[in-house]
Amino acid sequence: MSAAALLELQDISLSFKGVRAISDISFAVAEGEICALIGPNGAGKSSLLNVINGVYQPQQGLIRFAGRECRAMRPHDAALGGIARTFQNIALFKGMSVLDNVLTGRNLKRRAGWLEQALRLGRAPGEDDRQREAAEQVLAFLRIQPWRDAIVGRLPYGLQKRVELARALAAEPRLLLLDEPMAGMNAEEKAQMSRFILDINREFGTTVVLIEHDIGVVMSLSDHVVVLDYGRKVGDGPPDEVRRNPEVIAAYLGTRH
Amino acid sequence: MEFFFEVLIGGLLAGVMYSLVAIGFVLIYKASGVFNFAQGAMVLFAALTFVSLLERGVPFWAAFAVTLALMVALALLIERAVLRPLVNRSPITLFMATLGLSYVIEGAAQALWGAQVHGLELGISDEPLELGGLLLSQFDLFAAATAAVLVIALSLLFNRTRIGLALRAVADDPLAAQAVGVRLQRVWAVVWAVAGFVGLVAGLLWGARLGVQFSLSLVVLKALPVLIIGGFTSVSGAIVGGLLVGASEKLAEVYLGPWIGGGLENWFPYVLALLFLLVRPAGLFGERAIERV
Numbered sequence: 438m439s440a441a442a443l444l445e446l447q448d449i450s451l452s453f454k455g456v457r458a459i460s461d462i463s464f465a466v467a468e469g470e471i472c473a474l475i476g477p478n479g480a481g482k483s484s485l486l487n488v489i490n491g492v493y494q495p496q497q498g499l500i501r502f503a504g505r506e507c508r509a510m511r512p513h514d515a516a517l518g519g520i521a522r523t524f525q526n527i528a529l530f531k532g533m534s535v536l537d538n539v540l541t542g543r544n545l546k547r548r549a550g551w552l553e554q555a556l557r558l559g560r561a562p563g564e565d566d567r568q569r570e571a572a573e574q575v576l577a578f579l580r581i582q583p584w585r586d587a588i589v590g591r592l593p594y595g596l597q598k599r600v601e602l603a604r605a606l607a608a609e610p611r612l613l614l615l616d617e618p619m620a621g622m623n624a625e626e627k628a629q630m631s632r633f634i635l636d637i638n639r640e641f642g643t644t645v646v647l648i649e650h651d652i653g654v655v656m657s658l659s660d661h662v663v664v665l666d667y668g669r670k671v672g673d674g675p676p677d678e679v680r681r682n683p684e685v686i687a688a689y690l691g692t693r694h
Numbered sequence: 695m696e697f698f699f700e701v702l703i704g705g706l707l708a709g710v711m712y713s714l715v716a717i718g719f720v721l722i723y724k725a726s727g728v729f730n731f732a733q734g735a736m737v738l739f740a741a742l743t744f745v746s747l748l749e750r751g752v753p754f755w756a757a758f759a760v761t762l763a764l765m766v767a768l769a770l771l772i773e774r775a776v777l778r779p780l781v782n783r784s785p786i787t788l789f790m791a792t793l794g795l796s797y798v799i800e801g802a803a804q805a806l807w808g809a810q811v812h813g814l815e816l817g818i819s820d821e822p823l824e825l826g827g828l829l830l831s832q833f834d835l836f837a838a839a840t841a842a843v844l845v846i847a848l849s850l851l852f853n854r855t856r857i858g859l860a861l862r863a864v865a866d867d868p869l870a871a872q873a874v875g876v877r878l879q880r881v882w883a884v885v886w887a888v889a890g891f892v893g894l895v896a897g898l899l900w901g902a903r904l905g906v907q908f909s910l911s912l913v914v915l916k917a918l919p920v921l922i923i924g925g926f927t928s929v930s931g932a933i934v935g936g937l938l939v940g941a942s943e944k945l946a947e948v949y950l951g952p953w954i955g956g957g958l959e960n961w962f963p964y965v966l967a968l969l970f971l972l973v974r975p976a977g978l979f980g981e982r983a984i985e986r987v
Contacts, residue, residue: 513872522873528867528870529870530867531866531867541863545874605873608875
């Protein structure tokens, strides 16, 4: 690995009431790369993402993020440390406008105390403007300004996916976790979403870990691919190398017995 | 005509008292999408604690401060013991938990302070005041002013602060809220503490009116039509709903009572709420549920 690792997982094991979801997985994600997690359904990809941002606490293993090592993440610490994410089944605040959703992403960037905010004193007014400006920039970047004031629950699926990405991006993350950002999209939408992910990666230098089933997209988008099967890691490396790995082919296509 | 206005304003002021109770529900509903069945028990607990301290010779403001501290402690305890283990569970599970909680709090209040009825004197005279030719209750005016202050403070908190946005986020999707760095535990603790404070204020005013006793926890039943009419998610909805309920029940009592029999004000709000459910299920100010199928 050339660049320094931003995220390192070491021997992570996670089980639910005795059912192993992840066993002894280790891998590293270099700063600035796009890393894809692939594998069949139930391989433990989403669980792994949940471990990285602290939704699940693994029973075993170490997580090293940005030079800090810990046994398990907690969602708040992960967010403070610069990890933002999207979810497989879109977890947006459906009753709020697009802009408010994106503003929640900037929640941790606010410094004014609640009394200052309530009375619009001290740091609060300037800060409000800055937050709004930053949110508008994200909306512009992902080209969703026209829907700024729309209630999120009423938007079509593809746009909701983009709003969720916008909310994550608004936090100015160092590490962006995307759980199936292109699920349920048609070819055109997928191409557009790929474009956005690449742009984010290049323009802001954001490290991306994403889960995706479309192998074509994965191969063209990622610098690094990690393959999971039944909670174990079966492949890890650049896309071309992983594609030729017999174990990966077995996991995906099955082997002749 | 003068009589009509007296009834109307008397009703509106009585409605404010309902609103006070309803606001407590709205707070918790906004933060967790759950109807907090224990709100009535919290009102009782606060009022009983306050009046018992007062009877033991504690000065008014000290008693208020101690009770408030107790309500905050209760909120922290509830968050730790009940809400935290139930993170990301369905609203019905949380609702059942508040149901159980209401019995525990009612029981604790009476185990601690006894079950007898206490009179509560807030030092506000209940003599009618003449304003512009209308006779109005001073006590009701005081209650209305208190409610107004509370509502202004709460709407500033919800609409302008980071806590307000976090609160709406938590209610909408706890998992996503955590992912953007909202601390669920803290938001819940804050909300329950504020609901405890509102419960204390409501408990004092209602306690002064009815006497502090077990049936105080049943006052919350009147909050139900208020919430249905105003909408479960809106503080200003709770106020408007309370005013509507108060005014309409008094007017109905006075003007319809002679025709269809007295005691009308006891059930009229529920009929009104039923009509609202048919026509406008989310209430006047509630967030309308959006479903994409």
